[in-house]
Amino acid sequence: xxxxxxxxxxxxxxxxxxxxxxxxxxxxxxxxxxxxxxxxxxxxxxxxxxxxxxxxxxxxxxxxxxxxxxxxxxxxxxxxxxxxxxxxxxxxxxxxxxxxxxxxxxxxxxxxxxxxxxxxxxxxxxxxxxxxxxxxxxxxxxxxxxxxxxxxxxxxxxxxxxxxxxxxxxxxxxxxxxxxxxxxxxxxxxxxxxxxxxxxxxxxxxxxxxxxxxxxxxxxxxxxxxxxxxxxxxxxxxxxxxxxxxxxxxxxxxxxxxxxxxxxxxxxxxxxxxxxxxxxxxxxxxxxxxxxxxxxxxxxxxxxxxxxxxxxx
Amino acid sequence: xxxxxxxxxxxxxxxxxxxxxxxxxxxxxxxxxxxxxxxxxxxxxxxxxxxxxxxxxxxxxxxxxxxxxxxxxxxxxxxxxxxxxxxxxxxxxxxxxxxxxxxxxxxxxxxxxxxxxxxxxxxxxxxxxxxxxxxxxxxxxxxxxxxxxxxxxxxxxxxxxxxxxxxxxxxxxxxxxxxxxxxxxxxxxxxxxxxxxxxxxxxxxxxxxxxxxxxxxxxxxxxxxxxxxxxxxxxxxxxxxxxxxx
Numbered sequence: 001x002x003x004x005x006x007x008x009x010x011x012x013x014x015x016x017x018x019x020x021x022x023x024x025x026x027x028x029x030x031x032x033x034x035x036x037x038x039x040x041x042x043x044x045x046x047x048x049x050x051x052x053x054x055x056x057x058x059x060x061x062x063x064x065x066x067x068x069x070x071x072x073x074x075x076x077x078x079x080x081x082x083x084x085x086x087x088x089x090x091x092x093x094x095x096x097x098x099x100x101x102x103x104x105x106x107x108x109x110x111x112x113x114x115x116x117x118x119x120x121x122x123x124x125x126x127x128x129x130x131x132x133x134x135x136x137x138x139x140x141x142x143x144x145x146x147x148x149x150x151x152x153x154x155x156x157x158x159x160x161x162x163x164x165x166x167x168x169x170x171x172x173x174x175x176x177x178x179x180x181x182x183x184x185x186x187x188x189x190x191x192x193x194x195x196x197x198x199x200x201x202x203x204x205x206x207x208x209x210x211x212x213x214x215x216x217x218x219x220x221x222x223x224x225x226x227x228x229x230x231x232x233x234x235x236x237x238x239x240x241x242x243x244x245x246x247x248x249x250x251x252x253x254x255x256x257x258x259x260x261x262x263x264x265x266x267x268x269x270x271x272x273x274x275x276x277x278x279x280x281x282x283x284x285x286x287x288x289x290x291x292x293x294x295x296x297x298x299x300x301x302x303x304x305x306x307x308x309x310x311x312x313x
Numbered sequence: 314x315x316x317x318x319x320x321x322x323x324x325x326x327x328x329x330x331x332x333x334x335x336x337x338x339x340x341x342x343x344x345x346x347x348x349x350x351x352x353x354x355x356x357x358x359x360x361x362x363x364x365x366x367x368x369x370x371x372x373x374x375x376x377x378x379x380x381x382x383x384x385x386x387x388x389x390x391x392x393x394x395x396x397x398x399x400x401x402x403x404x405x406x407x408x409x410x411x412x413x414x415x416x417x418x419x420x421x422x423x424x425x426x427x428x429x430x431x432x433x434x435x436x437x438x439x440x441x442x443x444x445x446x447x448x449x450x451x452x453x454x455x456x457x458x459x460x461x462x463x464x465x466x467x468x469x470x471x472x473x474x475x476x477x478x479x480x481x482x483x484x485x486x487x488x489x490x491x492x493x494x495x496x497x498x499x500x501x502x503x504x505x506x507x508x509x510x511x512x513x514x515x516x517x518x519x520x521x522x523x524x525x526x527x528x529x530x531x532x533x534x535x536x537x538x539x540x541x542x543x544x545x546x547x548x549x550x551x552x553x554x555x556x557x558x559x
Binding site: 055056070072076098099101102103104106109110113132192 | 350355363366367370427434437438441444508509510511
């Protein structure tokens with residue numbers, strides 16, 4: 001059967017809820033309440049990327065982001081969203097480390113502790129997470145109660161070899177939904193001091209991700225598949241980016257990206273290798289925004305509607 | 314009427330069919346409609362444990378600038394200041410080796426420095442990376458190869474004089490002399506760049522590599538302290554070492 005796309009939100013609401021007139025006047029919150037009443041399941045995806053150890057808000061005299069960001073503010077917001085929504089997935093696309101003295105003095109301990117306190121489900125590795133080497137990640141991992149997901153690095157000859165917290169993919173049960181998460185990392189050459197990346201093998205993100213996404217889709221039967229990526233949004237050169245990655249992969253619904261510190265107001269849509277839509281998102285850096293995407297699923301677990309509601313911290 | 318019922322039936326079928334149905338949202342985008350102000354008490358308690366030590370170490374004033382140091386033009390006041398700082402610290406670290414050039418990558422300088430009081434925290438933000446000061450000796454031939462990268466990426470340097478016209482390098486001198494392919498030159502930089510990071514491939518496999526245990530950040534902090542001890546302020550300047558014209 002051919003893919004069917006509703007032309008717009010109105011059509012969808014009309015067909016789902018029957019009486020269109022009753023819906024149009026409502027705000028998105030009220031609409032979402034109505035959709036839930038009608039038996040649709042909502043998945044709330046919260047995400048960050050490139051937090052760069054910005055534990056405290058930017059100083060009030062900062063020229064670009066005065067008073068913005070801060071882990072304590074984000075923690076409070078996440079707590080609120082989690083109290084109001086059942087199916088919340090909290091993710092990060094890498095570069096948690098480096099950028100303020102908190103990292104230089106404590107090497108990532110406080111970042112992992114606070115992210116555990118906020119209830120992060122999973123993260124992927126960014127290049128700066130290796131700034132003090134694999135040994136340091138091993139040292140900080142006891143402070144992390146979340147999964148580290150990556151499928152294109154091999155750590156066999158590093159202190160991260162056979163580490164139980166690192167996995168190529170993971171599935172999360174949220175209500176009756178099964179969400180698959182995979183992760184891909186950037187080529188570390190030229191980005192990280194080689195004394196710290198010794199032994200890490202970088203493999204082609206596209207072939208690695210296609211293998212894993214196939215498992216998530218066809219073996220694990222996931223309802224929705226998210227790829228955490230630290231490739232970067234888009235480049236002028238032929239370097240692989242989220243955009244080129246999205247075009248050459250399949251079975252992925254959403255790419256949560258990082259590295260290029262790109263603020264995307266709303267997800268960027270691309271057609272994948274099967275001509276199906278995949279979305280790319282990224283929320284700048286430093287935790288200035290908390291990304292929030294709400295996806296509604298029908299009772300047969302088919303994705304049907306999406307709200308994009310990033311929040312300024 | 315019958316046709317309408319059938320069409321509705323098919324719509325319902327499609328809606329719950331095997332194909333991925335999906336609607337893009339445009340009109341409902343509500344980004345920035347909320348602003349988060351309250352803070353989690355638990356997170357604040359955790360942060361407080363760490364904050365005391367970080368603050369006491371980083372709030373110390375170490376120098377005064379007469380004006381902002383900016384990474385703006387090809388030759389920038391910030392880049393020149395950092396090169397001076399590395400040059401000063403390298404003379405302390407590599408005492409027996411004369412230094413021809415200092416190089417630092419543009420992308421490695423993360424923030425501008427404000428006018429007035431410079432605290433340790435400012436230098437942390439300028440140079441958060443854990444890289445060490447290094448000295449490499451390379452041939453004039455390799456140095457000439459590397460100049461293209463400097464021009465393209467507008468990196469900062471000391472000891473070289475480069476003239477660029479229409480994005481082409483038309484003149485390259487080292488301490489006011491033409492670069493000699495057959496001579497060797499010493500370059501002070503970070504170990505990250507000395508290993509070829511950020512496409513500094515010309516520094517890779519050098520004739521000689523000396524590494525210090527001094528962080529680049531500390532090299533800058535030491536220079537700030539030296540200026541202050543000698544009652545000097547940081548005066549932003551450019552001297553025409555990197556000239557661009559069309």
